[in-house]
Amino acid sequence: MTNPKTIQLSNGVEMPLLGYGVFLVPPAEAERFVSDALNVGYRMIDTAQAYYNEEGVGAAIRKSGIARQDLFLVTKVWISNNGEARAAASIDESLRKLQTDYIDLLLIHQAYGDVFGSWRAMEKAYKEGKVRAIGVSNFQEARFFDFAHYVDIKPMVNQLQCNALVQQQGIEPLLKKNDCRMMAWGPLGGQGVDGIVHSDLLANIGSHYGKSAAQVALRWLTQRGIVAIPKSTHLQRMEQNINIFDFTLTDAEMTQIATLNQHDTGTINFADMQFVKHLIETYG
Ligand SMILES: NC(=O)c1ccc[n+]([C@@H]2O[C@H](COP(=O)([O-])OP(=O)(O)OC[C@H]3O[C@@H](n4cnc5c(N)ncnc54)[C@H](OP(=O)(O)O)[C@@H]3O)[C@@H](O)[C@H]2O)c1
DSSP states (O other): OOOOOEEEOTTSOEEESBOEEOTTOOHHHHHHHHHHHHHHTOOEEEOOGGGTOHHHHHHHHHHHOOOGGGOEEEEEEOGGGOSHHHHHHHHHHHHHHHTOSOBSEEEEOSSOSSHHHHHHHHHHHHHHTSBSOEEEESOOHHHHHHHHHHOSSOOSEEEEEOSSSSOOOTTHHHHHHTTOEEEEESTTOTTTOOOSTTOHHHHHHHHTTTOOHHHHHHHHHHHTTOEEOOOOSOHHHHHHHHOOSSOOOOHHHHHHHHTTOSOTTOSSOTTOHHHHHHHHHHHO
C-alpha cells in the first residue's frame, strides 16, 4: 500500500486525498468497520452528526492507538443544529462523541437553515483550536457564491457529490477562485448513480495497470486534486480503494474518463422545492 497523498488547504493544513466514509454504516457496526479501515491504512474518516455513528468512530480511533496527529477526522453540522448557539453546542457534542480535543475538518452538511449562524460558531471554534479547518457540503454553485461572498473566513472545502458520472466541472473555477478544495461524496456512485464499478471504459483502462474500475474512478478524482472518501463494509474493497497511489493515469485516459460525465451538478437538485421542503420540514 502506498500512503495516501495529501492536499494543502488554504490555511496550510495538509489533508489526505483519500479517506473512509461512514454514511449508512450502522452505529453498532461503525467501530468495527472504522477499526478495519484504520488497519488497512486509512487515516481520514468522514462522518457526520446525521450518521449517528460518531461514537463508533471515536471508539475505533481511541482503541487504534494511532497518534491523534496522524489522523484526520471530518464531521458535519446537521441542519437541525444550524444557528450559532445550536451549532456551538453540537460541536462540543461531536468532540465528546469522537473522544477528541479537535476536529480536523468541520463542514456545514446542508445549505439550509441558519447557515451563517452556524458559520459564526464554526469560525469561533476554529479560532479556539477546536477545529483545524472549516467548510461546507452540498453548496451548489450559486449557493456557494452567495455564502463565500458574505463570510469572513472562506470555506476551505466544499464536499459535493462527485464521481466519473457526476463530474462537477462547472463549479471548479468558482472553488478555485475562492481557494476552496473539492471533496467528493459518492465517489463510486454511492446511492445516486450506477455504473461506475461496472464501467467497461474504467475496467479497460484499469486492465493496463492491474487495477479495477473502482480504483481507476478513485484515481481519476484524486488526480484532479479532489479528495475522495469511498465507503465499503468489505475489507477487500477497503484495501482496493486505498491502493490507488501506485499508478498514474495518462492525460489521454483522464480525457477519456471525462467523456463519461452525465449529470455535472449532481443527481440531487438542492434547489428543488420538494427536496428543500422535505429537508426543512423533517429536520429543521
Ligand atoms: N455530504 C453529504 O451529503 C454526503 C452524502 C453521501 C455520502 N457522503 C460521504 O461520502 C462517503 C462515500 O459516499 P457513499 O457511501 O454514498 O458512496 P460510495 O463510496 O461512492 O459507494 C459506496 C458503495 O460502493 C460499494 N463499493 C465500495 N467499494 C467498492 C469496490 N471497490 N467495488 C465495488 N463496489 C464497491 C459499497 O458497497 P459495500 O459497502 O458493500 O462494499 C457501497 O454500496 C459516505 O460514506 C459519506 O462519508 C456525504
